[in-house]
Amino acid sequence: MIKVAIIGTGAISSAHIEGYLELKDRCQIVALCDLYPEKAEAKREQYGLAAVIVKDYKELLDQEIDLVSVCLPPFVHAPVTIDFLNAGSHVIVEKPMASSLEECDAMIKAAEQNGKVLSVIAQNRFRNPIMKLKHVVDSGLAGRILHAQVDSFWWRGHCYYDLWWRGTWEKEGGGPTLNHAVHHIDALLWMLGQPSELQAYMSNVAHDNAEVEDLSIAILKYPNGSLGQITSSVVHHGEEQQFIFQGEHARISAPWRVTASRSLPNGFPEREPSLEEKIQQYYSxxxxLPYEGHTAQIDNVLNAIETGAPVMIDGISGRNTLELIMSIYKSASTGEKVKLPLQQDDPFYTREGLMKNAPHFYEKGSSVENFADLKITTGSRYGSVTNRQTSGEQ
Incomplete structure (x- = not known):
């Protein structure tokens, strides 16, 4: 039986707790930790857990903890993760992996030195529409992908950034590019790989209580000449989110739709139903998946611990996602075209460099310790609407 500790019992911890409980024949939650013990107590009562509660995670470092879920704000992901890896625990850390590439590298090194599993939450890979779209891309039926459109559309009210750690480069590490589009960026990299260069812009158009952006747009160029675009936003009403891939032979997307074209003698298009039917049959x-979301990723990590198999989303994957995000911030902050990968001497490799070079759109003017209502809504995502805590917000 794998013994589990949850570090941080804010809203996203429910997705982890429910995942572990769904797999309770293989694991048991034995400890909850939160700076506000009453929050941990509320989760213990809500889920009927037989778990100890501590205020300081360091009280658990000398305990028999096999696996830890780190559900804390981004600026403390690295030190907590490294401490538990060094103490002999495997770690699942919420997105984003950390607030800098320097921290990511330290986390990866700690996992390697201790021979422990490090997995970064990217639960949308474990959703049927995204997993199936990945298979269709890999099948080659749509042909080489020529253009990718990624819309990470969210909407957050002005008070969203009143929470004490949100809306600052130091503690949240960024706005929706880092904390919302991270899921879409991870999936894009999984499907198409890393671009070679990008140009980006960002702004804060609706939240004058935050230093960080609330809207960004990035244009990507791949080594083969293909282009992509990523919009990251918390100002889009309706929160429609999508991936659209234009291949040589067909358009495929999540939410799922397939359209194929062939050329008339004059170059104009007509539908090609036979290819559409072939791709649709392959998809259908x-x-x-046996599980989806956090539960599926937790199942993947448990399997890695039990069998020694690699996890689907490891520290390298988490770092690659953050590298693209930091490249977007660098381009949007400097106005320059950015070539990847970023080097260790790049100012945007460290948190201090990001804080020094990223613009402060506004200064944070108000701060609250906690919100009374911890419900997370995730809008229209790949064709479904849900109120489950799956966006990854702490």
Whole structure:
């Protein structure tokens, strides 16, 4: 039985707790930690857990903890993760992996030195529409991908950034590019790989209580000449989110739709129903996942611990996602075209460099310790609407 500790019992911890409980024949939650013990107590009572409660996570470092879920704000992901890896625990850390590439590298090094599993939450890979789209891309039926459109559309009210750690470069590490589009960026990298260069812009158009952006747009160029675009936003009403890939032979997307074209003698298009049917049949015959979301990723990590198999989303994956995000911030902050990868002497490799070079759109003017209502809504995501805590916000 794998013994589990949850570090941080804010809103996103429920997704972890429910995932572990769904797999309770293989694991047991034995400890909850939160700076505000009453929050941990509320979660213990809500889920009927037989878990100890501590205020300081360091009280657990000498305990028999096999696996830790780090559900804290981004600026403390690295030190907490490294401490538990050095203490002999495997770690699942919420997105974003850390607030700098320097911290990511330290986390990866700690996992390697201690021979422990490090997995970074990117639960949207474990959703049927995204997993199936990945299979269709890999099948080559749509042809080489020529253009990718990624819309990470969210909407957050002005008071969203009143929470004490949100809306600052120091503690949150960024706005929606880092904390919301991280899921879409991870999936894009998983499907198409890292671009070679990008140009980006960002602004704060609706939240004058935050230093960070609330809207960014990045244009990507891949080594083969293909282009992509990522919009990261917390100002989009309706929160429609999508991936659209334009291939040589067909358009495919999540939410799922396929359209194929062939050329008339004059170069104008006409539909090609036979290819559409072929791709649709391939998609329809793909099996559904046994679990989705956080539960599926936790299952993947448990399997890695039990069998020694690699995890799907490791520290390298988490770092690659953050590298693209930091490249967007660098381009949007400097006005320059950025070539990847970023080097260790780049100002945007460290948190201090990000804080020094990123613009302060506004100064944070108000701060609250906690919100009374911890419910997270995730809008219209790949064709479904849900109120489950799956966006990854702490």
């Amino acid at each position: 015959e793909l099996p559904d």
